[in-house]
Amino acid sequence: MNAQPAGSHDVPAPLLTVEHLTMRFGGLIAVEDLSFQALDRQITAIIGPNGAGKTTVFNCLTGFYRPTIGRLSLHLPDGDRLLERMEGFRIAQAGVARTFQNIRLFPRMSALENLVVAQHNPLMRASGYSFLGVLGVGGYQEAEDQAVALARLWLERVDLVEQADWDAGNLPYGAQRRLEIARAMCARPVLLCLDEPAAGLNPRESAELNQLLLSIRDEERMSFAPIWARR
Numbered sequence: 001m002n003a004q005p006a007g008s009h010d011v012p013a014p015l016l017t018v019e020h021l022t023m024r025f026g027g028l029i030a031v032e033d034l035s036f037q038a039l040d041r042q043i044t045a046i047i048g049p050n051g052a053g054k055t056t057v058f059n060c061l062t063g064f065y066r067p068t069i070g071r072l073s074l075h076l077p078d079g080d081r082l083l084e085r086m087e088g089f090r091i092a093q094a095g096v097a098r099t100f101q102n103i104r105l106f107p108r109m110s111a112l113e114n115l116v117v118a119q120h121n122p123l124m125r126a127s128g129y130s131f132l133g134v135l136g137v138g139g140y141q142e143a144e145d146q147a148v149a150l151a152r153l154w155l156e157r158v159d160l161v162e163q164a165d166w167d168a169g170n171l172p173y174g175a176q177r178r179l180e181i182a183r184a185m186c187a188r189p190v191l192l193c194l195d196e197p198a199a200g201l202n203p204r205e206s207a208e209l210n211q212l213l214l215s216i217r218d219e220e221r222m223s224f225a226p227i228w229a230r231r
């Protein structure tokens with residue numbers, strides 16, 4: 001399995017350092033001694049054949065699995081976060097978002113609602129973690145308006161404004177893939193992990209996805225690590 005930054009120009013700082021990552025499931029070694037860096041504002045591809053352990057790497061980075069061995073450091077302006085020691089929701093709060101190889105949207109919620117739910121953390125903070133917030137006390141209403149505005153902005157970016165009220169589960173497959181990326185972006189991540197984002201897309205949809213990802217890197221000035229399977 002290989003991981004390398006693509007398209008570097010100036011030399012950006014590392015955002016993520018993975019050192020000696022190993023993940024064992026009983027006797028099966030899914031990832032063995034993997035080390036790489038993902039640089040700020042760069043696209044870092046993780047490439048490997050089926051079963052090479054790509055999804056497992058993302059599961060370790062995002063707290064779904066705790067690595068058997070390894071150090072996963074996210075370098076933020078106010079200090080490093082050691083992801084292998086953090087709960088998944090803390091990792092998300094620190095700015096690592098992901099999409100899934102098998103799409104995991106909330107199928108019976110609308111496209112817009114899927115994007116608002118992704119902003120659970122700021123909304124909960126604004127609610128003061130109580131029902132008083134939901135009843136309009138404090139800044140909850142403002143936070144909710146902002147969440148809807150950000151959701152609409154991302155629906156526009158992924159060309160799904162017209163489908164805002166559709167159940168996510170009724171969207172065409174390519175649209176669901178784009179909605180998942182929009183949902184991850186609504187969490188305002190610093191690092192976005194995309195697990196085979198082009199799987200199942202036709203060539204035109206893949207080309208559009210590439211454009212979307214390049215525009216996210218350039219306009220949001222963020223990094224992400226997409227996975228491609230080498231079949």
Ligand SMILES: Nc1ncnc2c1ncn2[C@@H]1O[C@H](COP(=O)(O)OP(=O)(O)OP(=O)(O)O)[C@@H](O)[C@H]1O
Nearest residue numbers: 025028030048049050051052053054055056057229
């Ligand atoms: N929770 C688990 N328990 C046991 N084995 C697992 C688990 N998750 C992954 N594996 C095994 O680890 C290996 C790597 O799987 P993984 O899904 O990470 O590969 P991948 O590179 O993402 O493959 P693909 O290209 O098919 O998506 C496989 O042999 C898989 O069966």
Ligand SMILES: [Mg+2]
Nearest residue numbers: 054055056101
């Ligand atoms: Mg996989």
